[in-house]
Amino acid sequence: MNLIVAADRNWGIGKNNGLLASLPTDMRYFREHTTGKVVVMGRKTLESMPGGKRLPKRVNYVLTANEDYVAEGCHIVHSEYELFDSLSRYRPDDVFLIGGGSLYRRFYRYCNRLYVTKIDAVLDADTFIPDFDADPDFEIISESDPVTENGLTYRFVVYQKTKEGLDRSRTLNF
Numbered sequence: 505m506n507l508i509v510a511a512d513r514n515w516g517i518g519k520n521n522g523l524l525a526s527l528p529t530d531m532r533y534f535r536e537h538t539t540g541k542v543v544v545m546g547r548k549t550l551e552s553m554p555g556g557k558r559l560p561k562r563v564n565y566v567l568t569a570n571e572d573y574v575a576e577g578c579h580i581v582h583s584e585y586e587l588f589d590s591l592s593r594y595r596p597d598d599v600f601l602i603g604g605g606s607l608y609r610r611f612y613r614y615c616n617r618l619y620v621t622k623i624d625a626v627l628d629a630d631t632f633i634p635d636f637d638a639d640p641d642f643e644i645i646s647e648s649d650p651v652t653e654n655g656l657t658y659r660f661v662v663y664q665k666t667k668e669g670l671d672r673s674r675t676l677n678f
């Protein structure tokens with residue numbers, strides 16, 4: 505499984521159930537990586553999308569504890585077990601964890617690749633993810649040139665799980 509996220513210098517990712525910034529090139533990067541793939545999100549992230557609607561041209565999985573929850577065109581799953589059981593039918597490389605904070609924090613260790621848009625600023629956030637630079641199970645394998653848009657400079661950074669990290673994740677349970 506992969507993870508894709510945009511985070512500021514403090515690993516802030518959202519505020520008031522919305523994104524921290526509007527970054528068109530980042531949106532395109534997100535679209536290019538996830539189109540045709542399986543995206544996995546928490547119920548709040550789905551509701552934060554325009555119109556609260558699923559992402560087109562992608563298989564959408566939404567995690568909620570609410571058994572009565574419905575969302576047009578989405579696969580709704582109600583537990584971590586049900587989620588991973590459903591995802592086992594896809595190639596892990598085709599699955600992208602797209603948020604929000606609770607899912608990133610809980611599941612990033614199950615991901616082999618982390619696509620992180622690193623915004624070089626401290627923004628006003630209320631939702632955070634762990635500092636991936638401080639996790640020895642991941643290493644940076646690529647970093648783009650900086651992009652500046654709407655007064656913010658950011659880079660596309662890709663982390664990959666190290667061999668030791670892969671060995672350790674075999675013992676992870678959920």
Ligand SMILES: NC(=O)c1ccc[n+]([C@@H]2O[C@H](COP(=O)([O-])OP(=O)(O)OC[C@H]3O[C@@H](n4cnc5c(N)ncnc54)[C@H](OP(=O)(O)O)[C@@H]3O)[C@@H](O)[C@H]2O)c1
Pocket residue numbers: 508509510511516517518519520521522523524545546547548549550552567568569570582583584602603604605606607608631
């Ligand atoms: N910067 C980025 O790239 C990015 C990407 C995505 C989202 N975000 C931001 O992240 C914020 C939202 O994150 P969040 O942490 O508040 O919400 P979230 O992770 O999107 O959704 C949380 C909800 O997911 C469900 N859930 C989570 N774990 C579950 C489990 N183990 N079993 C069953 N259901 C589970 C629960 O839904 P129920 O309450 O219905 O049970 C929970 O309330 C927003 O500000 C959003 O804009 C940022």
